[in-house]
Amino acid sequence: MHPQFTKNKKMNNYETVFIATPVLSDAQIKEVLGKFQGIITENGGQILNTEEWGLKKLEYPIQKKSTGFYFLVEFTAEGGVIETLETQYRRDERVIRFLTFRQDKDAIEYSAKRRAKLAGKAHEAAAPAAPTKPAEVEEPVKTEEE
Amino acid sequence: MAAPQQQSEIRYLNPLSVDVKKKKYCRFKKLGIKYVDYKDAEFLKKFLNEQGKILPRRLTGTSQKFQKKVAQAVKRARHLALLPFVTDMMK
Numbered sequence: 402m403h404p405q406f407t408k409n410k411k412m413n414n415y416e417t418v419f420i421a422t423p424v425l426s427d428a429q430i431k432e433v434l435g436k437f438q439g440i441i442t443e444n445g446g447q448i449l450n451t452e453e454w455g456l457k458k459l460e461y462p463i464q465k466k467s468t469g470f471y472f473l474v475e476f477t478a479e480g481g482v483i484e485t486l487e488t489q490y491r492r493d494e495r496v497i498r499f500l501t502f503r504q505d506k507d508a509i510e511y512s513a514k515r516r517a518k519l520a521g522k523a524h525e526a527a528a529p530a531a532p533t534k535p536a537e538v539e540e541p542v543k544t545e546e547e
Numbered sequence: 548m549a550a551p552q553q554q555s556e557i558r559y560l561n562p563l564s565v566d567v568k569k570k571k572y573c574r575f576k577k578l579g580i581k582y583v584d585y586k587d588a589e590f591l592k593k594f595l596n597e598q599g600k601i602l603p604r605r606l607t608g609t610s611q612k613f614q615k616k617v618a619q620a621v622k623r624a625r626h627l628a629l630l631p632f633v634t635d636m637m638k
Contacts, residue, residue, distance in 0.1 A: 418627055459628035469628070473586075500627055511582040 412477045414449070414509050419490060419499035420469035423456060433495050434472055440486055446478030450516050463497050475504075475512055571608025575616075583616040585623035588630050592637065594621065599634045 421433050438448055454471035463469070483501055490499040504512060575583070584590070594602050594609070594617050601621055604614040624630040631637070 420627065460625075460631040460634075461628055463628060471627075498627060500623060502623075507582040511584065 412479055414475070414477050414504040414512075415483065415501060416473070416475050416504050416508070416512065417486065417499065417501040418471065418473050419496050420459075420463070420471055421495050422464075422497055423466060423468040423470060425470065425495060429495070430470055433493070436493075437472075437486065437489065438474065440489055441474065441476050441478060441482060444478065444482040444485055446476045446482050448474060448476045450475040450512070452519070466497060469497060475516075573608055573610035573613060575613040576610060580613075583613065583620040585620040585627070586629070588624055591617070591621050591624055591630060595630070595637065597635065597637045599631045599637055 417437075419437070421430060425433065434451070434453070438451065441448055450473075452473040454473065456468055457471050458468050459466070487499070487501060490496050574580075594607055596602055601618055604611065607614075609617060621630060625632050
């Protein structure tokens with residue numbers, strides 16, 4: 402059912418949120434997001450969902466900044482990837498805060514629903530007279546071994 | 548029935564059960580919510596007092612299972628600056 406159970410390796414679903422500094426330009430923001438998505442995929446992870454929450458006001462200042470760009474990435478990977486990812490977060494000065502955790506079964510269910518809902522909304526916004534085809538939520542997962 | 552009580556010095560040994568206490572319930576069990584989302588700050592504010600502290604479950608009625616999850620979600624939200632650690636007059 403879930404793609405995390407491939408051969409021998411224990412894959413988990415993870416969710417990571419990071420806040421980038423508000424001083425970046427649009428191109429730089431794309432680059433930061435691309436960089437961390439790259440780190441996940443290069444280490445054998447598979448990205449399920451990416452959300453940009455945009456510039457949000459922080460409830461308390463972080464590094465004397467009162468706003469930040471929020472990004473959410475959901476992915477499946479082996480546990481070792483997390484260490485690499487978080488090291489990169491710490492080294493990158495553009496990231497002012499991050500949070501990564503493993504999704505338990507309720508969280509997986511919840512986030513799948515949430516993705517479907519968001520995809521449905523985006524679908525409606527893109528094409529109001531959408532056909533009955535369900536919104537693309539999950540891309541078909543292909544593995545090289547099979 | 549009220550007259551003899553007014554005459555005596557000790558009027559009421561037990562408080563009169565005028566207002567029937569509303570039974571508290573766990574809103575997660577009632578609504579069938581399984582996962583407490585840290586992203587939804589507005590929802591989590593229902594479990595905080597105006598200083599931003601987590602309310603005890605004896606006040607909110609949340610079951611122990613979900614109080615733990617609420618606490619976890621609030622702490623995640625705080626870390627991501629979606630909720631404040633300390634504040635005043637939040638509501």
